[in-house]
Amino acid sequence: MEFRGDANKRIAMISAHLQPSFTPQMEAKNSVMGLESCRAKGGNPGFKVAILGAAGGIGQSLSLLMKMNPLVSLLHLYDVVNAPGVTADVSHMDTGAVVRGFLGAKQLEDALTGMDLVIIPAGVPRKPGMTRDDLFKINAGIVKTLCEGVAKCCPNAIVNLISNPVNSTVAIAAEVFKKAGTYDPKKLLGVTTLDVARANTFVAEVLGLDPREVDVPVVGGHAGVTILPLLSQVKPPSSFTPSEIEYLTNRIQNGGTEVVEAKAGAGSATLSMAYAAAKFADACLRGLRGDANVIECSFVASQVTELAFFATKVRLGRTGAEEVFQLGPLNEYERVGLEKAKEELAGSIQKGVDFIRK
Numbered sequence: 001m002e003f004r005g006d007a008n009k010r011i012a013m014i015s016a017h018l019q020p021s022f023t024p025q026m027e028a029k030n031s032v033m034g035l036e037s038c039r040a041k042g043g044n045p046g047f048k049v050a051i052l053g054a055a056g057g058i059g060q061s062l063s064l065l066m067k068m069n070p071l072v073s074l075l076h077l078y079d080v081v082n083a084p085g086v087t088a089d090v091s092h093m094d095t096g097a098v099v100r101g102f103l104g105a106k107q108l109e110d111a112l113t114g115m116d117l118v119i120i121p122a123g124v125p126r127k128p129g130m131t132r133d134d135l136f137k138i139n140a141g142i143v144k145t146l147c148e149g150v151a152k153c154c155p156n157a158i159v160n161l162i163s164n165p166v167n168s169t170v171a172i173a174a175e176v177f178k179k180a181g182t183y184d185p186k187k188l189l190g191v192t193t194l195d196v197a198r199a200n201t202f203v204a205e206v207l208g209l210d211p212r213e214v215d216v217p218v219v220g221g222h223a224g225v226t227i228l229p230l231l232s233q234v235k236p237p238s239s240f241t242p243s244e245i246e247y248l249t250n251r252i253q254n255g256g257t258e259v260v261e262a263k264a265g266a267g268s269a270t271l272s273m274a275y276a277a278a279k280f281a282d283a284c285l286r287g288l289r290g291d292a293n294v295i296e297c298s299f300v301a302s303q304v305t306e307l308a309f310f311a312t313k314v315r316l317g318r319t320g321a322e323e324v325f326q327l328g329p330l331n332e333y334e335r336v337g338l339e340k341a342k343e344e345l346a347g348s349i350q351k352g353v354d355f356i357r358k
């Protein structure tokens with residue numbers, strides 16, 4: 001009888017904590033099944049990571065992958081919809097990170113406070129026929145609001161910006177941080193890892209290699225002709241025929257559109273993007289930990305060209321992108337591509353700056 005009484009008490013306590021209304025305090029308890037008497041769990045040393053837009057196509061898979069990352073001790077999942085469901089789901093994975101969910105603008109500050117790394121895939125995706133720039137109207141405002149939250153609640157966090165158009169949203173974020181007096185160019189990183197993943201995959205197919213053995217630097221930005229693969233610098237050193245160069249450059253520049261069209265109105269790349277975002281976030285965390293030689297491509301504040309932002313290889317360290325690498329030697333095809341990329345990038349960056357300065 002005594003046992004049954006205890007069980008009833010436990011069930012009542014659990015039910016009390018699984019009511020529909022959702023608060024961070026409640027979620028913290030949900031993460032230990034609502035039992036006050038549970039032994040404290042988690043506590044593994046590691047970094048605090050927030051995902052803003054965690055209930056979306058990218059956000060859900062990315063939440064899963066970050067929950068699997070042993071460098072993460074605390075994972076905050078924020079969205080304006082469905083955050084409780086994603087949080088409950090991911091929190092049942094028996095990995096080290098403690099998961100907490102945050103729903104709606106009122107909980108943004110709680111979601112951000114104390115974070116080391118903030119990953120932002122919030123915003124609308126493309127449909128067939130749209131350019132990434134067509135997303136500016138909606139996503140610019142979303143990125144502005146979220147970055148204002150970062151400036152207020154975790155001004156020292158590294159920000160991985162995924163929301164499109166990246167060529168403009170990174171400039172928006174920089175302007176928000178400048179306005180708030182918190183801007184550190186090393187800590188604002190536009191995520192272009194998917195371009196590199198695609199380039200490695202497509203080049204490996206052409207060369208008949210395992211993509212894990214291939215390294216293609218992809219520079220410039222993250223839209224159409226601004227995505228510039230440097231095939232002359234592929235590792236292992238390889239030569240391509242002119243038609244292979246044309247095919248590969250085109251396919252890499254239009255990889256996003258290939259997925260948008262295949263999904264036929266159901267969105268853009270989510271699974272490969274979550275993979276790429278998780279890979280890039282892991283590199284940022286290894287850099288924060290102090291690992292040597294952590295090198296990835298990213299769209300960052302840069303003096304490599306005359307543009308304020310440009311994607312190249314960067315070295316990630318304890319303070320973010322600590323070194324921005326030069327382009328290296330380009331062939332004639334790449335020099336022409338670079339001019340085209342810069343022309344389009346200049347307008348996209350300015351559009352982002354103007355959105356905040358008006």
Ligand SMILES: NC(=O)c1ccc[n+]([C@@H]2O[C@H](COP(=O)([O-])OP(=O)(O)OC[C@H]3O[C@@H](n4cnc5c(N)ncnc54)[C@H](O)[C@@H]3O)[C@@H](O)[C@H]2O)c1
Pocket residue numbers: 052053054055056057058059078079080081121122123124125126135139142145146161162163164165166191192193194195222267268269270273
């Ligand atoms: N950088 C890249 O390489 C890359 C690759 C793929 C997609 N993207 C971009 O990532 C973005 C997200 O794509 P998706 O497929 O996950 O879209 P999605 O619509 O599936 O998910 C977006 C999520 O953002 C949330 N959201 C909207 N406004 C928000 C706000 N103010 N605060 C918090 N969350 C908010 C939505 O509720 C939704 O859950 C798009 O802009 C897309 O173009 C970038």
Ligand SMILES: O=C(O)C[C@H](O)C(=O)O
Pocket residue numbers: 125126132164194255256257259260268269
């Ligand atoms: O193409 C898109 O709209 C999404 C993303 O930027 C991508 O490259 O897949």
